Amino acid sequence: EDQVTQSPEALRLQEGESSSLNCSYTVSGLRGLFWYRQDPGKGPEFLFTLYSAGEEKEKERLKATLTKKESFLHITAPKPEDSATYLCARGGGSNYKLTFGKGTLLTVNP
Amino acid sequence: DSGVTQTPKHLITATGQRVTLRCSPRSGDLSVYWYQQSLDQGLQFLIHYYNGEERAKGNILERFSAQQFPDLHSELNLSSLELGDSALYFCASSVRMEGEQFFGPGTRLTVL
Numbered sequence: 001e002d003q004v005t006q007s008p009e010a011l012r013l014q015e016g017e018s019s020s021l022n023c024s025y026t027v028s029g030l031r032g033l034f035w036y037r038q039d040p041g042k043g044p045e046f047l048f049t050l051y052s053a054g055e056e057k058e059k060e061r062l063k064a065t066l067t068k069k070e071s072f073l074h075i076t077a078p079k080p081e082d083s084a085t086y087l088c089a090r091g092g093g094s095n096y097k098l099t100f101g102k103g104t105l106l107t108v109n110p
Numbered sequence: 111d112s113g114v115t116q117t118p119k120h121l122i123t124a125t126g127q128r129v130t131l132r133c134s135p136r137s138g139d140l141s142v143y144w145y146q147q148s149l150d151q152g153l154q155f156l157i158h159y160y161n162g163e164e165r166a167k168g169n170i171l172e173r174f175s176a177q178q179f180p181d182l183h184s185e186l187n188l189s190s191l192e193l194g195d196s197a198l199y200f201c202a203s204s205v206r207m208e209g210e211q212f213f214g215p216g217t218r219l220t221v222l
Contacts, residue, residue, distance in 0.1 A: 032209065032210075043112065043213035043215050091208055091209070096158060096165065098155065
């Protein structure tokens with residue numbers, strides 16, 4: 001069964017304090033590792049897709065990286081507006097679905 | 111704004127009732143996916159349609175059904191509603207059958 005595990009469940013940072021979120025996933029049959037941002041009561045917003053170990057993608061203060069069994073979302077010098085739940089999802093299997101982790105709730109205090 | 115639209119935004123109904131949720135995908139996207147999000151379960155895949163045909167089912171109850179119409183919009187029908195069906199229902203779309211999916215704003219269903 002496809003599995004995605006995110007850690008930590010919640011993370012509280014001070015503005016400017018960099019950190020990383022972790023996503024581990026079932027390796028077999030992986031067809032893409034996806035990161036999304038979700039604000040309360042809203043739909044997930046697509047951030048990045050990673051396909052190969054060693055691949056990195058950046059957007060503003062966010063950088064996503066992929067190894068053979070984990071992905072990391074690095075947040076550099078975060079601002080309060082970066083506060084949200086960050087979801088990791090695994091693509092693969094015969095039905096093209098995304099399997100989501102339960103997310104990391106990030107709070108950035110000013 | 112992802113370009114995916116969902117209506118209604120909120121729906122409040124009673125147990126035993128039937129409701130229909132509607133989704134319009136991004137222009138040009140052929141795939142539509144439905145997900146359910148509850149506090150304890152996270153985002154759960156329900157069903158996938160590609161160009162009008164059902165492609166995959168996930169954890170979708172027999173009381174739930176969906177279809178994708180020739181204009182590519184999709185509807186999710188929920189019947190014999192129970193309290194436990196209260197959740198956020200999201201539609202997502204993509205150009206292909208796999209790859210990144212773009213989510214709509216969701217429909218919040220409350221069953222009383």
